[in-house]
Amino acid sequence: QVQLVESGGGLVQSGGSLRLSCAASGRTFSSYAVGWFRQAPGKEREFVAVISWGGSTTYYADSVKGRFTISRDNAKMTAYLQLDSLTPEDTAVYYCAARRGTAAQAQSISGMEYWGKGTLVTVSS
Numbered sequence: 001q002v003q004l005v006e007s008g009g010g011l012v013q014s015g016g017s018l019r020l021s022c023a024a025s026g027r028t029f030s031s032y033a034v035g036w037f038r039q040a041p042g043k044e045r046e047f048v049a050v051i052s053w054g055g056s057t058t059y060y061a062d063s064v065k066g067r068f069t070i071s072r073d074n075a076k077m078t079a080y081l082q083l084d085s086l087t088p089e090d091t092a093v094y095y096c097a098a099r100r101g102t103a104a105q106a107q108s109i110s111g112m113e114y115w116g117k118g119t120l121v122t123v124s125s
Contacts, residue, residue, distance in 0.1 A: 002026040002114040004096050009119030016086050020119060022079040022096030030054075030074040032113075033099055033106035036081045038092035039118075045109055048094070049081060052103035059107055064090075086123045093118040 008020040022034065035050040049060045049070040058070050067086075072079040079096060097112035105111055 002029065002032065002098050004098060004114055004116035006094065006096050006116045006119040009094060009121045011122045011124065012086055014087055014123055014125050016123070018083045018086065018121060020081040020083065020094055020096075020121075022081075022116060024077045024079070024098065029077040029098075031100060033101060033103045034070075034072060034079040035097050035099075035106045035112060036070060036079075036094060037097060037109060037112075038090075038094045038121075040089075040092040043092075045095070047107050047109065050103045050106045051079065057103040059103055083121065086121075088123045088125045091121060091123045093120050 003025045005023045012018055033052050036048040037045050038048050039045040047061050051058050051070045051072050055072050067084050069082040095118045097115045099106050099113040
């Protein structure tokens with residue numbers, strides 16, 4: 001079992017930045033690819049970014065590419081999502097999730113094994 005807890009969400013103005021954290025506990029975190037997903041009000045959950053177990057491979061959704069940065073510190077059992085140049089369209093609950101396997105596999109919502117409960121990001125115009 002892996003337990004994931006997100007933090008760092010909040011209210012920010014358009015153009016601002018936030019750093020989300022995903023703290024893990026339980027089994028060996030470094031064996032898992034970690035993804036960030038988000039769900040806006042009235043919309044389906046969508047892929048945002050993913051990082052491989054070793055941190056060498058990352059993928060991003062086109063909508064966040066160049067603005068968001070995913071990273072991880074396996075010694076701290078924590079993954080991060082840096083959100084820059086935020087717009088109101090980024091308003092959503094952000095979830096981290098983990099699975100064994102590759103970063104490419106971890107882009108699929110249905111393939112993730114463990115989920116956190118999410119942290120709300122609200123971007124005002």
